[in-house]
Amino acid sequence: MAAAASTTAGLYGRLNRTSTRGFLAYVAAAGACAAVLACFVISSAEPPAAAASNDAALRLSSRSTRVWPDLEFNWRLVVATIVGFLGSAFGTVGGVGGGGIFVPLLNLVLGFDTKSAAALSKCMIMGASASSVWYNLQVSHPTKEAPVIDYKLALLFQPMLMLGITIGVELSVVFPYWLITVLIIILFVGTSSRSFYKGILMWREETRKLMETQERDAQSKSDRAATDVVFDPSYAEPLLPQHKPTEKSGLETLWFNLSWKNILVLMAVWSSFLVLQILKNNSQTCSTFYWVINILQVPAAISVFLWKAMELCRDSHARRMNGNLECVCEASIEWSPAQLIFCAFCGLLGGTVGGLLGSGGGFILGPLLLELGCIPQVASATATFVMMFSSSLSVVEFYFLGRFPLPYAGYLIFISILAGFWGQCLVRKIVHVLKRASLIVFILSSVIFASALTMGVVGTEKSISMINNHEYMGFLSFCE
Known part of the structure; x- marks a missing residue:
């Protein structure tokens, strides 16, 4: 079992040590181009001095009004049900949620306004x-x-991630x-391309490992036909190992997978952010309180992050000093301050995207965990x-x-x-039968690409409509 686990971890470690500099350069260059484009559009969108009195109306017209259609059986509900079921099934399998599909679906098909669509997407x-x-x-x-x-x-x-979601929600009020x-x-586009690669x-x-296993099995059978040969278990170490952990009942597996200490800490973080969000929503926007x-959320998030980061860094250093190369967690990297800062940045970025889009942040977290060396499951x-x-x-x-x-x-x-449970059940059975964990990665990249599309x-449709209606396309006032 140890050999199989180390083989699989080493394999994914080699695959995930591929340089990410090209991807980071792409994100930096594309972000710079977007910033230049924003400056150009915003400068062109500024209303002339003669129209200064209409500025407030233009800005308010850029904000979506609440539109809630009634829940009734029609073709729109049927389409939304089918697409929502498939999006939830494949989105959870890939670990990305599917918010990039849900928001356009709820907006275009069912007719909800953008903010309500983002809220329902979270549901x-x-x-x-x-x-x-x-x-x-x-x-x-x-x-x-x-x-x-x-x-x-x-x-x-x-x-x-939660701190980033708060930032993303507030930026969504300001950003056009x-x-x-x-x-x-x-x-x-960048994350889906990287995941697809x-x-x-x-x-x-996986193909190479499976072919080697088949050849070894065939050789073993031919040798056994001539004489009794002791079978070497190392022959059966494909990418998805044939050797399974100790068989447990369903209840035993459930209790083994539950880590109450960590779950309670996560619940404490969740509860603290919830209390802060409720207090913030019940206060006047832009008031001192x-x-x-808002600022209290920063130390609340950073303190928990630093606690876990120091623990990972300390455990990783202690294992290296003792000559133990086993990873302290599923990520097959050596935890260092630079890597932890990168993880903090990616967590913030994922949460910010989730807040802007109405997703759960999985569009960044899923590919990031693969990048860190976690196996797809x-x-x-x-x-x-x-x-x-x-x-x-x-x-x-x-x-x-x-x-x-x-x-x-x-x-x-x-x-x-229903979709989340049956999607996991179906795809995991297919992965088990075909011995292809890469299918999960392909699903992840496909969902992200579909969301981009x-x-x-x-x-594009909304921007064209705003241009035709001569709506304001610059930054909006946060405290308005």
């Missing part, structure tokens, strides 16, 4: 991720005796819609687990703000719960 992500987590708690780790959810990585990323669309498309590398390596509550389970906390926080907050209709929310949550269509 769907919460339902799908909750059922997916329940499924993952009942399955064993594919390579070793460990929970399939990496709680150490979840604790590392969850506080920064077209700029949000451009930034998200840039990021999604990694999926190809994994597929090739409002900004104090663990990356998907951990990202979904973190999304369950972040999305549920947003749902509770949106409920107090009255941002979504309860009948629609209940229906969409029910559909997402739908966001591009919706963003």
Whole structure:
């Protein structure tokens, strides 16, 4: 078992040590181009002095008004149900949630305004991720005796992800819609391309390992036909090892996968952010109390992150000093201050994208966990687990703000719960039969690319409409 686990970890470590400099250069260059474009458009969008009196009306026209269609059976509801079910199923399997598909679906097909669509998208992500987590708690780790959810990585990323969501929600008030669309498309195209490339590398390596295993099995059978030969278990070490951990009953697996200490810490972080969000929403925007509550979220997130980061760094250093090369968590990297800062930045970025888009931040977290060396099953389970906390926080907050209709929310949550569970069940069985964990990576990249495509269509359509209506396309006032 140890040999199989080390073989698989080493394999994914080699695949994930591929340089990320090209991807980071792409993101930096594309972000710079978006900033230049923003400056050009905003300078062109500034109203002339003669029209200064109409400036407030133009700015207000850029904000979407609340539109809540009634829940009734028609072709729109059927289409939304089918697409929402498939989006939830594949989104949770990939560990990305599917918010990039849900928001355009709810906006274009059902007719919700953008803000209500983002709130309902969080409801769907919460339902799908909750059922997916329940499924993952009942399955064993594919390579070793460990929970399939990496709680150490979840604790590392969850506080920064929640802080990023808060930042993203506030930026969504200020940023013009077209700029949000451009930034998200840039990021999604980059992450989907990177994930697809990694999926190809994994597929090739899986093919090589499976072919070697078949050749060794054939050689072993031919040798056994001539004389009795002791079978070497190392021959059966493909990318997805044939050797499984100790068989457990469903209840035993569930209790083994639960880490109550880490779950209680995560619940404490969740509760603290919820209290701060409720206090902030009940205060006057831009008042002193409002900004104090906003600033308090920063030490709350950073303190938990630093606690877990120091623990990972200390454990990793102690193991290296003792000559133990085993990873302290599923990520096959040597934790260092530079890498931890990079993880903090990615967590903030993922949360910010989630706040801007109405997703759970999985579009960054899922590919990031793969980049850090997690095998696809663990990356998907951990990202979904973190999304369950972040999305549920947003749902509770949106409920107090009255941002979504309860009948629609209940229906969409029910559909997402079914989709999340059966999507995980079906795809994991296919992966088990075909011995192709790379299928999870291909699903992840496909969902991200589909989100980029739908966001591009919706963003382009709305931007053209704003241009034709001569609406203001610059930055909006946060305190308005």
